[in-house]
Amino acid sequence: MSFILRLFGRKKESPEDIYLKGMDAFSSKNFQNALYYFDLAYKKSRIFSTKVNALMNSATINENRGDNKGASNFYYKAALLKASHQKPHAEIIDLLTKSYRQLVKSGKKNMGPVVAPLMLYAIAKQDFNLSQKGYNRIKDLKQDPLIALAIDAWELAKTSNIAIRVSDKNDLLKIPNNFPKEMMYITEEAISVIRAYSVIEPALELVDADKVKSGDDMKLKLTIKSYANIEITKLILNVGNKGIITNFPKEKELIKLASGKQEEIIISLEGQLNGLWEIGPAEITYAYQKYEFTVKSNNVSVTVIEAAPSLELEIETEPIEEDFEYEIFSRLTNIGKVIIDNIQIKLIIPSVEIAKFIDGSSQKTIFSLNPGEKFEFSNKIKF
Numbered sequence: 001m002s003f004i005l006r007l008f009g010r011k012k013e014s015p016e017d018i019y020l021k022g023m024d025a026f027s028s029k030n031f032q033n034a035l036y037y038f039d040l041a042y043k044k045s046r047i048f049s050t051k052v053n054a055l056m057n058s059a060t061i062n063e064n065r066g067d068n069k070g071a072s073n074f075y076y077k078a079a080l081l082k083a084s085h086q087k088p089h090a091e092i093i094d095l096l097t098k099s100y101r102q103l104v105k106s107g108k109k110n111m112g113p114v115v116a117p118l119m120l121y122a123i124a125k126q127d128f129n130l131s132q133k134g135y136n137r138i139k140d141l142k143q144d145p146l147i148a149l150a151i152d153a154w155e156l157a158k159t160s161n162i163a164i165r166v167s168d169k170n171d172l173l174k175i176p177n178n179f180p181k182e183m184m185y186i187t188e189e190a191i192s193v194i195r196a197y198s199v200i201e202p203a204l205e206l207v208d209a210d211k212v213k214s215g216d217d218m219k220l221k222l223t224i225k226s227y228a229n230i231e232i233t234k235l236i237l238n239v240g241n242k243g244i245i246t247n248f249p250k251e252k253e254l255i256k257l258a259s260g261k262q263e264e265i266i267i268s269l270e271g272q273l274n275g276l277w278e279i280g281p282a283e284i285t286y287a288y289q290k291y292e293f294t295v296k297s298n299n300v301s302v303t304v305i306e307a308a309p310s311l312e313l314e315i316e317t318e319p320i321e322e323d324f325e326y327e328i329f330s331r332l333t334n335i336g337k338v339i340i341d342n343i344q345i346k347l348i349i350p351s352v353e354i355a356k357f358i359d360g361s362s363q364k365t366i367f368s369l370n371p372g373e374k375f376e377f378s379n380k381i382k383f
Helices: 002-008 015-027 031-044 048-064 068-084 089-106 112-124 128-138 145-158 185-197
Strands: 200-206 211-213 217-226 230-237 243-247 255-257 262-271 275-279 282-288 291-296 300-305 311-316 325-334 340-346 356-359 363-369 374-382
Touching (some): 015 031, 015 048, 068 089, 068 112, 089 112, 112 128, 112 185, 128 145, 145 185, 185 291, 200 282, 200 291, 200 300, 217 230, 230 262, 255 262, 311 340, 325 340, 325 363, 363 374
Antiparallel strands (some): 200 217, 217 262, 230 255, 243 262, 275 300, 282 291, 311 325, 325 374, 340 363
16 A cells, blocks of 8 residues: 555645635634645635635634734735636725725734725725725825825815816826736726716805895705716705705706806705704716716805794674673784794783673683694673
């Protein structure tokens, strides 16, 4: 037997067999051996899933034992591997995000290789919330060329007209030489989105004064400038809970704008609750080429002040004869634009020698009366 083994050698283990050894070691919590086998399987295997799983398991082991730098490295390698096969953006974003978080925990400062592609993938996927969050976290970091690329990419996307005016894509973003080659394809996609995302500029402004009485109408102007041929498919104005929109022209219309043109829309609102009223942003959804984006305008502030109350009292009477009973009908109407609380009404009649109440009280209390609401009551009086 030993002669045969020496002559022909032992059966060579496949990378997949080596990976399974790693899984056995992982299950037995022999993490050092598991890392060894996973590394060997990753290097030798030609099967994509084996290589990815080996990297992910290695990342998990390092993360669980507190080696954040090691975990970050394995997540990053997995992202590069998936990028080399151009897997869905969401999968690569997830891995780069995990790599970034582990880098932060490790205290390592060189984040450029992770944050630059992460920003471009987020932009290419049109995940602008993630882009903004990432920008907020890196804008104050010490900049190297890769971090500068990430910051410039999002600032360009948010700046109307600049990106669309730059005809040469090479002049739009400077891609450093150390940008990962496996992910280079994402730069083209991100630049296309940046151009499309920066073609309109919305602005919200007050037409009337910045103070309005509750219940009164006020007007805003929404201006939408376009730097390309677009179609506006949806308009939304966020007004909060202190007032309502009373008229929003073209809210549900398809608006076509040519390059260099603008649309001005006057919107009517009514303030209802006293205090500072924050209005906005307006959300504009537009189609451009193969893309559809929603961009937001600025906000405006208005102070809503209390309007003067206004009541109208009507009393129905008839000619009076002595020793007769009469029913007097009264109606109180809130003809103003504000709610009036705790209203006291007192019906005054001649002295008791002349008249007296038979039914109904001479005093009424109305706890609350809304605009346009009426309160009716009657009294029987004998003269």
